[in-house]
Amino acid sequence: MPRTSKVVLILLLSLVGMAGLLRLPLLPPPVARSSADTTLSGLEAQESLQEVRQEAAALMSRFVGGEITRHYWGGFTPFLDVLGIEIPPGLEAKLEVSTDNAVFSLRPRRAREHYQAEVRITSNGTRGVACRGEGAPKSFRLEGERLICPLGWVAMIDPSVDGYRK
Template sequence: MPAAGLPSLPSLVSAAALAGLGLAAMLDAPSSQGLESAWTGADPDYSRLDERDATLLQRRGVEDLLAAFTKGQLTRHYWGHFAPTLADLGLTADSSLGVRVENVEGVTRLWLTPRRGAEAYLAQVSFNGEQLERLHCRGTSGDEVEANAGQCPLGWTPMKQSAP
């Protein structure tokens, strides 16, 4: 019977050590603010995180649409002209986006302005007489923005593009 008592000794020592660590952690907590809000049922402020998450999700969807527009317009130009609408390319935009397609003298542009947030987006495909050039930009929505063939509007930044 003495052998049966030995396996319980390590369990008791482990339990005592864990209890001591737990007690030390409770007494030496650096900040109890998070625990207080959990204990009182107060909700932490997640609005900034939610807004950032929504912006990143929106940006991902916009990037997909810009890439599809660019590929579609590259193909359409091969057949003679740029498509005048997203529907002609077989594309649709989310209802949360303001969409405008421009076709002017060898340049086609897709302007996307989300209904929420401050970002706006531009996809541009142009023919410079020898080759097709493409450009994706991101900037601040608001005032009328002047676009030039081959470069982002003033104050906007180019976006990375995958190969067509």
């Protein structure tokens, strides 16, 4: 081996040794992650999303039930506190009320998923539904006697309410 290559090899091994002693990462963070770290990170993200969904489902359920009750007693309310709804710090809320419907939107600050509920007066009574999906929802539609989520969105079920019927 020529003398230059020996010197380069010794310098390279010295640098690797020093990096080990100083505990410097030799690989960039995404490459240095083990599969366990990646799996754990994914599970934490899923758990966080499930917690937000559960919280949103409870708020949406309270909104739909509260607005149906309020309408029965004289009209929709534009105030969430009247319905007993308090918005948690991680969510942004928007409430729009007209004479024939009320729409409540929740948007988490850290997730792409949005939540929206609508209560609408129909010829057969007052109907409501809570939905989740990504992006801005189109309009809710009425099929028969049911209010249906916008296309691409999914109806939410409040886990604290028993006896949910499809």
